[in-house]
Amino acid sequence: MVRFSNNLVGILNFITFLLSIPILIGGVWLSRQGTSECERFLDRPVIALGVFLMIVSLAGLIGACCRVSWLLWVYLLVMFLLILLLFCFTIFAFAVTNKGAGEAVSGRGYKEYRLGDYSSWLQKRVNSDKNWNKIKSCLQDSKVCKSLIDDRSTPVTDFYNSRLSAIQSGCCKPSNDCGFTYETPTSWTKTNTTSTNPDCNAWDNNVDVLCYNCQSCKAGLLDNIKSDWKKVAILNVIFLVFLIIVYSIGCCAFRNNREDNSWKRYP
Structure with a gap:
């Protein structure tokens, strides 16, 4: 019987996979239809984000639902690095936007x-x-x-x-x-x-x-950027909490995989 944590990780990553599709399509559309340098400037980051989400979500989905431990390990490693990167960016965003006003x-x-x-x-x-x-x-x-x-x-x-x-x-x-x-x-x-x-x-x-x-x-x-970055930093805090919860569930799923593999190896 598939355990709850594996099911939950699979569902969350399936949703992420579905979200990555329109992001990727949007990036490709910008690269083809962008009429100005400003519009084309965004195409590569958007495409990279779409591909990244697609690959990571597939790793988490297959690792959790198909009990592929090494894929789930890679997924957890990427999630840990993402949490660390997001935490550092949030601190940095608050630091560089604490000065300046009209x-x-x-x-x-x-x-x-x-x-x-x-x-x-x-x-x-x-x-x-x-x-x-x-x-x-x-x-x-x-x-x-x-x-x-x-x-x-x-x-x-x-x-x-x-x-x-x-x-x-x-x-x-x-x-x-x-x-x-x-x-x-x-x-x-x-x-x-x-x-x-x-x-x-x-x-x-x-x-x-x-x-x-x-x-x-x-x-x-810069005043406009400062205002936007503060909003992004606040959203990042909320997203960080969500990622930490998902990471914790993923750790439980990884532990389940290891226990199941041990049980199959030593009946």
């Missing part, structure tokens, strides 16, 4: 973002020209500033009271330090300024340039 500006509904407020590790990622050129291309493709570009009749008081996202505030308008004169949300008259903020020289009214080369744009992106 700065409230008097008389403004939006916040301003400064690159130096964020962790040095994140700053290094966006200060790399190679990385930033790809990120900038993705931001332009995603049309983060489109709503501001289209709404050219917004009165200055309404714009100053608007609730812009971190990326919109950093990439789609000049810094408040520059003191430029407002014309439209994405068109400003440059004035002589004593500000030492380098973003003042980087700003351009061209809709393909705007403040995509500004430090504030990088900071706005």
